[in-house]
Amino acid sequence: MINRRHFLTTVAVGTASAAALAACGNGSSSSGQTGTAEKPVTINYTWWGNDDRAERTRKAIALFESKNPDIKVNGNFTDFAGYWQKRATEAAGGGLPDVMQWDLSYLRDYGQRNQLLDLSTVKINTEAFEKSLLPSGQIKGKTYGIPTSTNAFAVYYDPAKLASLGIAEPDGSWSYKEFNDFLSQVGSKSNGALYGGTDYTGVWWMFNIWLRQNNIQAFTPEGKLGFSKDDLKKWWNLTASLRGTGAIIPEDRVTQLAPKSPFGSNATATEVTWDNFMAGYLGDSGAKELKLVPVPSDNQDNLGLFLKPSMLMVASAKTKFKDAAARFIDFMVNDPEVGQIFKTSRGVPASKTQRDGTTFDGTDKAVVDYEKSIEKYLKDAPEPPIVGFGTLEASFKRIASDLNYGKLTVDGATDAWFKEAEDLIKQNA
């Protein structure tokens, strides 16, 4: 993967060459070049995803072209990991595609380096969007990304496995103690054949939600840590008594099962993660049905939940076809027929017009229904993560797994993570 330092150098070189390029070019009109039906302009669109998404995107592009004969869309795709290596190189070479599918964790990085177009300067309709969702695509008053779709955090469970153990299905209104008891119950009733779940305290976003439940910000607007060491110690101590019991799957088992998740491998009864993993879990585990309930909270009025854009649409700051790019983004996020094509392949459609125009069935319906059921608990989505967030998230997971291996105590783990986090934030300041 391309790390931050690498990115810096790439962008530095890129900016220099872009400046050289700009010197020779002449200023174009604010809307960029436009085409006609006889002589259409061609914009490049790129996304990551599998075969299924490629097929759906092809259909959406064909529909867009038939409705907009003056624009041709040239679609390309790669896998997720390769996608970012390619983008970093292109950003440096000044050749980012006109329109791109984007991930939240890279938004600030590219946005701050002026690689992305401020979409508030072009015409994209955002009236049908949840107001709490839009800030997640904005940085310092500029809109760099429009969410295509949302996901939310949830607890997954397999009803068939619980039934076979004689455990009642949870309704999702549980405190942390009740959730822990539930995990222990699975472990003891199955005699070690099935673990309760993975250690949820190792999941950054779950920690973030717990902080929100306690009215603490994860990051201050200045990009510093908003919580103290004591908060993190309290968090990692939540499952201290469960580690090494049947409630939590041991770390060495997790490693053996990789790249599949413990839940997808039928080694655990529950998993705490984003609700758009449903299709993946169903495919991996072969389970008939999986259900979603809200995360635990000690304050049932504040679940700390929020909708996060599972993906965004962005445009390159250097695109020559601003108008065409804006029309394509608008179409991809708002058109009801596009919703019908993608279903939940990109997540639950973020725009209400698109969501209402889509019929959901089976698995898709379970995810949409879950997001509807938590509507009253939703608060503003957090701002785009700080630069280097991916590294922080990964080190959170790594240190928590050392905790599970017994290599670190909670105090030691807290100190280790804070040191890494503070160093990283200092580097990026």
Add this chain to the structure above:
Amino acid sequence: MTTMATPTHSAGAKAPDYNPKSESAGAKRAKSIIFHAAALVLTAIVLYPGLWMIASSFKPNAEIGGQNTSLWSNNFSFDNFVTAMEGIGGVSTLQFFTNSLILALGAVVGTILSASVSAYAFARINFPGRSLFFGMMIATLLLPFHVVIIPQYIVFQQLGLVDTYVPLLIGKFLAADAFFVFLMVQFMRGLPAELDEAARIDGAGHARIFGSIMLPLMKPALISTSIFSFIWSWNDFLGPLLYLNTPDKYPLPLALRLFVDQTQSSDYGAMIAMSVLALLPVLLFFLIFQRYIVEGVSTQGLKG
């Protein structure tokens, strides 16, 4: 590879042991059995991942990895191969194979042509600055690929050559693979200079000496170069990832990654099936030419 490790059994061969006098035939046999048993165990360990891959390509997706540790599945089927052959996003798998083949053969032809000519110049022509240029060429070996990615990309981007095969092949035709040039220079230095001196007396120029004397003698070096450049090009991921945009132009390594998407569902079965298919050409290429590799190592020019 394993054939090289097999010891000779001819009676005349002397086994390397501490005390050759007291070695009986029985002890020799026991030693040989132990050696072979150990070699077989090692081979099994080395080959296990390959075996796992082949076995998994016949399993349903849900039975690959995770808790399933058994090698064979009762749900044996060719479904994964059917899915793999259907292609991705409207591009047929055959197209990916063709692309990989074009790139790999292009790399072989380019490298052979350019590296042998450059090597001849370095090994046989005493031009001014030869050692300086030779040193510079070796220095490029020390330059990590990642350092030149961005500058190279900018050059090709501004020449409008991105999304063509030119950036991937042009280096091969210009002897940019210093490793191969070096390999051939070393090989040529091992060839007796009397041969080309004799040819020169007979009135041959450089072209004639290179074509009629050097090339035929260099066969082992040319073959090992072909094998390596074929395999490297066939397995190259980063180059095509950066320079190719249109899925119709993707070679196999890029296509393989499209089956595994951590953000959605991953079709491990199809990916593994396609990996098996993608391995076949390399394996065949290696099997056909491997005896030449051994030959190339053992003859080293005209010695012995």
